[in-house]
Amino acid sequence: MELTQSNVKKAWDTWNIQGFILLSLSLQTLLLFLAPCRKRTSNTLVIIFIWFAYSAADWSANFVVGLITNSVIRTPDEKGDLLAFWAPFLLLHLGGSDAITAFSLEDNELWIRYSLGFTFQVLASVYILYLSLLGNKLLFPTILVLLAGTVKCVERVRALYLASMGRFRNSMLKEPDPGPNYSTITNLCSLKQQANLPVRIELMPGPQIVTESYNEFDKSGLSDLAVLQCACNYFYIFKALIVDLVFSLRERNAVRDFFLRRTPEDAFKVIEAELNLVYEVLYTKAYSVRCILGYFLRFISFSSVVVALVRFALMEKQYHKVDVAITYALLLGAMTLDTVAILMLISSDWSVVALKNSNIIRKMVISRQRWFVHRRWSESVPQYNFIHYYLHYPSRMISRIVSFLGLFDFLVNMKNVSSKPFTEKLRDFIFYELQIKAEIADDIETAKVIYSVRGDWVLGINGVEHLFRWINEVSYEESLLLWHIATELLYNSGEGNADDKDFRDMSKLLSDYMLHLLVVRPEITSAMAGIHKIRWQDTLAEAMVHFQGEKLDQKLACERILQVDTSVNPAILKGNRSKSVLFEACVLAKDLEKLENGKWMIIGKVWVEMLSYAASHCRGYTHAQQLSKGGELLTLVWLLMVHFGLGEQFQINEVHASAKLIVGK
Known part of the structure; x- marks a missing residue:
């Protein structure tokens, strides 16, 4: 030894x-x-x-x-x-x-x-x-x-x-602007009035702010270089979002007009490049x-x-x-x-924009993109499912051991989190839903109304106002869990029509993604989460009581829940004792099942509105944190909404450059 x-x-x-x-x-x-x-x-x-x-x-x-x-x-x-x-x-x-x-x-x-x-x-x-x-x-x-x-x-x-x-x-702060010399102008005005001279104060408009709109790209798609040019231009405008600053109405309208004429592919390319620039500034x-x-x-x-x-x-x-x-x-x-x-x-995006007239640099960049995968974010959508979570819940002994070690949430989330690719169909679906709202939002007041909807807008347009109570009469985190379980129950209860397949798959994907944000990434939805942890635990406990520890496959488990008689309002039986929403979600699923046409289209659009609501009510700083973790679909939606002019970051007041004292008629 x-x-x-x-x-x-x-x-x-x-x-x-x-x-x-x-x-x-x-x-x-x-x-x-x-x-x-x-x-x-x-x-x-x-x-x-x-x-x-x-x-x-x-x-x-x-x-x-x-x-x-x-x-x-x-x-x-x-x-x-x-x-x-x-x-x-x-x-x-x-x-x-x-x-x-x-x-x-x-x-x-x-x-x-x-x-x-x-x-x-x-x-x-x-x-x-x-x-x-x-x-x-x-x-x-x-x-x-x-x-x-x-x-x-x-x-x-x-x-x-x-x-x-x-x-x-x-x-990003501009030079301090004290405005017109108030005391001097008012004193002069008072002296002129005492001398019985007609006097008035006239506000002079400020210089016009010119925002680059890239009209030369309106008739065709954007090349890779054009995407980077647009992204760089908008980066200098919208990087202020990270620190919660506001923008002028002119900037809002110019960018909105540009994005309303874009295809989903071009719009998302610009946003991805813009977020990549933000990443490089903050982390490199x-x-x-x-x-x-x-x-x-x-x-x-x-x-x-x-x-x-x-x-x-x-x-x-x-x-x-x-x-x-x-x-x-x-x-x-x-x-x-x-x-x-x-x-x-x-070969970075910055250099491509700065040296756009150099053929050598552009050839080097093209060569790099040809030989390497040139993704700017993970292009994946994390998934988390309540029924899957229950069916794969660890035994009591294992739960106690990993809880004692402080690893329960980490290991359980690792086991239950999966991922699906961000498809073109989902990208186009989200884009066109937001584009329709952006076309309606000509003024700031309408934009603020649309900015605040979380599913009720879609239900009202499609004439299913009787479903409002599942959104307007409950908190955001409660409605999210309700609609998630209801979506899962319907998804596993039948294949549905062939025409609804795309909407059905996208609804399922967005449902599981939003639950992932609520449960696994609560720091993102903390401003809207409420008592989501208590509600999640109570709903899980009710599922355990209902199934009595029986382990079934996912489809059979959903069918067993739907077979429960829900003629009596579950909320009346539970009162305030339990925050579980398991059988209230079952009631919602049965209400949705009664919709004759376009059921999955409505559900999908509700999920897009819930996604948009979460994206727009999350601080820019929190979105910036996600850029170093593969990025989030939520962050792309947030920035797309801002480019569409949907938000509260815009100032309406007209800026005046100076005040002029005019003596005489």
């Missing part, structure tokens, strides 16, 4: 720094290539893996700096100058990959903490260099890499600062690098590493071969990571 412990200690003392510095480099490489995937996937395991790499990258870099400092202080031998050369590379790693500066929006708010941490690491590297100054053969390349590492840390802190909500909001270095200062800092960083590599390659080396190989790996790794980051920057 003592021999084994001695061997382990010896191996640790010999290889700990080398092992962890290579681990740090490997994590940076992983993040550069894997981090962009998180905007294209909603897979929980992938997100967790990226989070682990993101957290471990900073930890490992900090840890190695500590190991090097301790080693240089304890044994300042001939290897001290090489260790001092390695230390600044950890600053390069702490500066982070261009592909990910923040894992979540909360990281941006901690930019001061990050800046303090980076400052201490820079000072530690300087201290290590100071300890190895005497006879240091690598002094010049060490200073160069230290400069490059410091620049990288500055880049990351600047990116975090620019993406913080306070700075993000301030960047795109915003901080794409400016004169950013280009200058990147040039200094990259050229410093190149010169350090050349200097190290030309000098005589008297170090261990493994240490020399590691040094080359660090130098070449830093160069490669920067080169790949520059290529990604050149």
